[in-house]
Amino acid sequence: MASVTTIPEQENYLTNGYGIKSWLLTTDHKRIAMLYLASITFFFFIGGIFALLVRLELLTPEGDFLQADTYNKAFTMHGMIMVFFFLIPVVPAVLGNFLVPIMIGAKDLAFPRINLLSWYLYMIGGVLITHCMLTGGVDTGWTFYTPYSTAFTNTKIIEAGLAAFVAGFSSIFTGLNFIVTIHRMRAPGMTWGRLPLFIWSNYATSLVMILGTPVIAITIILVAAERLFHLGIFDPRLGGDPLLFQHLFWFYSHPAVYIMILPSMGVISELITAFSRKRIFGYRFVAFSSIGIAIIGFLVWAHHMFVSGMSLYAALIFSFLTYLVGIPSAIKVFNWTATMYKGSISYTTPMLYAMGFIGLFLIGGLTGLFLACLGVDVHVTDTYFVVAHFHYVMVGSVLMAYLGGMHFWWPKISGRMYPEGWGRLAALLVFVGFNLTFFPQFVLGYLGMPRRYWQYKAEFQVLNIFSTAGATILGVGYVLPLIYFMWSMRYGKPATDNPWSAAGLEWMTSSPPPTFNFDETPVVDFEAYDYEHIKEAEVPVAH
């Protein structure tokens, strides 16, 4: 098992050029995806370290591990890094960059140099946030509400804001690239109705990136201007309104969570169909629900502001709209489960993650609806209930879908199989660890434990201990894939073109693919998820 196996020598994107320049100046979307994989994974673990600090402090009711200000910095940096440097870019920049051109039969994205620029912008943002962290960090919470962030805190708001601003442009350019690519570069025969749902999801995500991200960009500039020039746009002492900041901030940051979940849902559609060996149930419904989530997602932002002092009448409108956005998500969950019904299920690692996603997204999504109810929200807002809700959708859903996708496409990306036994073990640890970490937080929140507090009442300690214990298990579950994926690059079994006998253009080219993806431009004359016509180990070949 430990012998080094080499892939038969054929040109692929990994072997086409060696040396650091060939990577740092690449315009190959697959290499750029790998650059993102490395840097995003790095920031994930940094964000994880901050989570560890928070959970260690919360083992005991007293504030005895960190000072109060340091604790504020810990949860702030955890949030900022996880949101801007992990959750928003991860699925589009790693899996999307790699797969979108291949899945539509193109040679590359529409603008390969802008794609590379996106990565450099991400890295510049990353350097800025790292420097910010190392020189004191920010303590406002990742939401940096005014006037604390503009007039009172003396932490490094402008630097952190600049980091998010630059990372935001990375996101905008990725979205722009995807939209143009999907519109203009589909292979002959690849009609909109034949696109894999992963493409529909990334398309919907890109719409949100384009329309929402600029608003947070201008908001950051206004906060910086206010700090530097003492302007007062958001400062009540100078005639400003702090709620205006919140409106502008959440106009982006709510759709941002759909940037996180939509590509993950696209991954799930791919995994469920592949491991039920069945066409997706209700292709059109799933495709249009992605677009629906993207659009309706822009109508609900003020549900983050119900207790802020906003107008009650506006709150009623936003509450109603928030219920609406649950509908397309629910449609997807029904369609995935209907796809599995009477399917030929295999419990591979990706499928375990996908099935976990469905259950955890259900809980996360439903608790979102609890929060949409004004009366309930008044009671549980700013408590651990909200913290549990968003971790169920962000960690229990987005992250699990990402891991499922990484396992599913790993053979295509690296040309190697990962060790299935370890994969399943890690998936189990992630699932158990996750629930142990976050389910108690629903209870804690409902019982009244506030979020972002460094100390808490003694009666909450037992549940906090469960939560920290779960976080430890979860951490092990995350470190394992890091180790065995790297191991597999040298010692893993070489992968065939289509180890899963799955449908999709990406499985009709070699593992790893050649630099221009296909030997010849494919002509598509089959529907998506054409599993009736794909026998196991016999796959239609496009070349």
Add this chain to the structure above:
Amino acid sequence: MHTNAATTEHNPALRHHFADMTQQKNSASLGMWLFLVTEIMFFGGMFCAYLIYRLAYFNDFGAASTSLSLKLGTINTIVLLLSSLTVVLAVNAAQRGKQKLLFFYLIATIVLGCTFLGIKAVEYHDKFVEHHVPGPDFHFVAEHPEGHSEQAPVNQQHAQMFFSLYFVMTGMHAIHMIIGVGLFSGLAYQAWKGRYDRNYNTPVENAGLYWHFVDVVWIYLFPLLYLISRHH
């Protein structure tokens, strides 16, 4: 379909991941329009702030607006509209393969853009001298046109809010103008080297779209900032 770019005749500007120039041109154009949408939303955040405060502090905004130079604002509007003409004529020249004319119109656009920025600088200087720049030195005194000396005193905070938004909005617009001038300088250099012709002039068109967009932003900024309350 078998594509092999090495053997077919193709435009030297064709990038290899595109099948043909039409696909490349349409992609670049769509990309630029999408970028302009991001700019709409970017400026939109500031327009949102402006809307809120204009409605809340209506009279004070009116008084503050009157202290802006209507003459300079109008001249700048005319300059920018003229520059949009020179841009569209530059694109037209490129499409007709008239390279010298293209170069001329690009330079004309740059000159007009710099004129705009120069006038803006004068306006900013005036605001500084009059203590209308937000900060510790801010002090606003409303001009009292004849017959209206009994006007209510202007709320300093509200007036300062107007000027905060004025500087942020026109400042951001000016930054975009500077970028535009930079873009067109690059274009002018390439045009001088003969890079653009009938078969390839997409960068000129797309930079033109950017310039027109910046003009459209000003078309809205001008009445919103300068023309609130000019009547007596």
Add this chain to the structure above:
Amino acid sequence: MAGHEHNEHSIGFYVVILFALLALTGLTVGAALVNLHAWNPVVALAIASIKAMLVVLFFMHVKGASEKMTKVVIFSGIFFLLLLLGLTMADYGTRLWT
């Protein structure tokens, strides 16, 4: 794939559009000097919108463009901007209601 038409408007046509824009500028300044009460901002924005449309349709070659996507993209941008402004106003407009 539909080719991008060369919008062969003559130079004279563009100059006419410019004159229209200049005339509208004069009109908006003139209207601002007249007290139209609540209609002042409405008139100002209406004139600005006409000017913007002239620039977009004719200078940016949207009128007669073969690509439908261009118009979809523009409408989306305007729609979401109006959404931002409108729904935010839903809060500010109703805050003082009892």
